[in-house]
Every structure is written in C-alpha cells, then in structure tokens.
Amino acid sequence: MRVLSYGSVTAPARRYFDDIQVGEEYESPGRTVTEADIVIFAGLSGDYNVLHTDAEFMKQSIFGERIAHGLLGLAIQAGLFTRATQAYATLAFVGLRWKFKGPIKIGDTIRLRATVIGKKETSKPDRGLVTVQRSVLNQRGEIVQEGETDLMVERRPRP
Amino acid sequence: MTGSYFEDVPVDDVQETPGLTVTSAHVAIYLGLTRELDVDGATVPDLLPLCFTTGLGWRVPKPPLVVLAFMGLDWQVLRSVRVGDTVMSRSRIVTKRPMRDAGVVVEERELVDQRGEVVQRGRFTYLVAKRTKETTA
Numbered sequence: 001m002r003v004l005s006y007g008s009v010t011a012p013a014r015r016y017f018d019d020i021q022v023g024e025e026y027e028s029p030g031r032t033v034t035e036a037d038i039v040i041f042a043g044l045s046g047d048y049n050v051l052h053t054d055a056e057f058m059k060q061s062i063f064g065e066r067i068a069h070g071l072l073g074l075a076i077q078a079g080l081f082t083r084a085t086q087a088y089a090t091l092a093f094v095g096l097r098w099k100f101k102g103p104i105k106i107g108d109t110i111r112l113r114a115t116v117i118g119k120k121e122t123s124k125p126d127r128g129l130v131t132v133q134r135s136v137l138n139q140r141g142e143i144v145q146e147g148e149t150d151l152m153v154e155r156r157p158r159p
Numbered sequence: 160m161t162g163s164y165f166e167d168v169p170v171d172d173v174q175e176t177p178g179l180t181v182t183s184a185h186v187a188i189y190l191g192l193t194r195e196l197d198v199d200g201a202t203v204p205d206l207l208p209l210c211f212t213t214g215l216g217w218r219v220p221k222p223p224l225v226v227l228a229f230m231g232l233d234w235q236v237l238r239s240v241r242v243g244d245t246v247m248s249r250s251r252i253v254t255k256r257p258m259r260d261a262g263v264v265v266e267e268r269e270l271v272d273q274r275g276e277v278v279q280r281g282r283f284t285y286l287v288a289k290r291t292k293e294t295t296a
Contacts (some may be wrong), residue, residue: 026270044185044188045213045214046179046213047217051226062227068231073274074209076197093236098233099230103228118294
C-alpha cells in the first residue's frame, strides 16, 4: 500500500502547563451560526424545545425568532478555542462556570475572546490547572455568553 | 402551550431519564459541527455528554418546563466517557425563586454511566414562565 504523507498536516507541538502564561489573550476567527447548525444540534442532542425548532411560535416570543441552543453556542466556542491558539497539552476538561447573556440567532457571527486568568499546581507533579476566561461575542460586539473554564494541562516532561 | 410553569415546578423531586449509548456517529457529528479537535478516537469530547442531558430530559413523559431562557451553568467533568458507554441523566430542582413575570429555577443534574458512576455533574439555571390568565384557563 502506498502511504501518502503531507508535511503540512503535522500538528504543531502542544503547549505544556509550563509554557502557558497568565495574561495571554487569544481571539478566534468568526463563525456564522446557521439554521443547519441548529437543526443538526437538535438532532444530535435530542433537544427539540420550541425555542430552537418552531419558527411560528417564536415569532410571538421576546426573541421574535428561533434561537440557537445555549449549549450549541458553548460547543461552538470550544471549537473556536482550538482555532484561536496553539493546542494545549490538555489531559482533561475539568469544569466550567458559564452565563448565557443573550440569544444567538440564525445568521449571527460569533467569535471567542479568551484570556488565561489562572494557573495552579496540583498534588500531581505532572500536571497543572489552567483557568481561561472566555467571552463569546456576536457581530455587534455584544457578549452573548461568557464564563471560565478549567483545564488540566500536562507539565513539560522532565528528562 | 402545555408545559410545566413556574408555579408547577416541584422542588426536590428526582427525575431519571432513559439511557443513551454514545456512538462514534455522535462524536463525528459533534466534531463536524463544532470542529473541536479530536485527540483520541475512542474518547468522547467532554462537552458532548453535557449536550445530551437536556434531550434526555425530554424523553421523560411529563410536561416539560416552559423555559424562557437558559441563564447559566456550572459543570464538572469527573471522568471521561468512551464510545460505547451508555449515559442517563438524573436531575432534581433544588431552588425556585419567583420574580415579577417569571421565576428562576435551579436544577442539579448528574450524568451516570452504565456502571452507575457519575461522570459529569452540575447545575443549570433557567428562567421559567409563570402562568398567565390565558395559560391557566
């Protein structure tokens, strides 16, 4: 069998706990949230709440139209994070504290602004906890979601 | 609209959903949708099981909460979920606080795997509609 190799596909080195500095800031590209995204997420999650699926009902609501699932926005920002900066040597996603501040509507373009706000050593010498503050902004610069995420990140292996 | 309004919300009742087996198809669709980078083919991205909890709740045959808005979420990932694991959601309303036109409801949720181990858990905060003259009639 012929094996093809593409140099450009090689992933850049992942950044260890030691490499990440408090105060680092990242900004992702934008991503337009489409009706298709919402339909796929409803199918994947099984959440067919009228907020996301009934255009006629939502005309009468405070939003005036269907809105994206809050968790879809959360999932999309996780993807945007991987496009905003070089990958961390993440061992585990530990948790998050999150606020949904405003709706994401069909056609809105969202982007992520993230800042490293904390680093903490743990009882295990091979890893540390990194806390990232994240804001999801729409095309008008309004914050639609924001919060903090905790990631367990590998330390640089000692020789 | 039929549903469970703020006045109807029972505090402390435990609700358990049916299970869902997490497949590589779920993971593929999730990664296509979010473009979160896949690290290892058998590990399920940590936010995906969280995304299942609300839909699992809809499979319990009872009137759903009339949610006006999803306000906040505190969530912890305790252990990783693998393709082939079956998860179910267990939830309980812990507090409800009335406001003028609606009410704030805080729900605790746990995701439990086929071994009975809690894999993820946290709190969801919702704004829930109050009954109006129209909905009471």
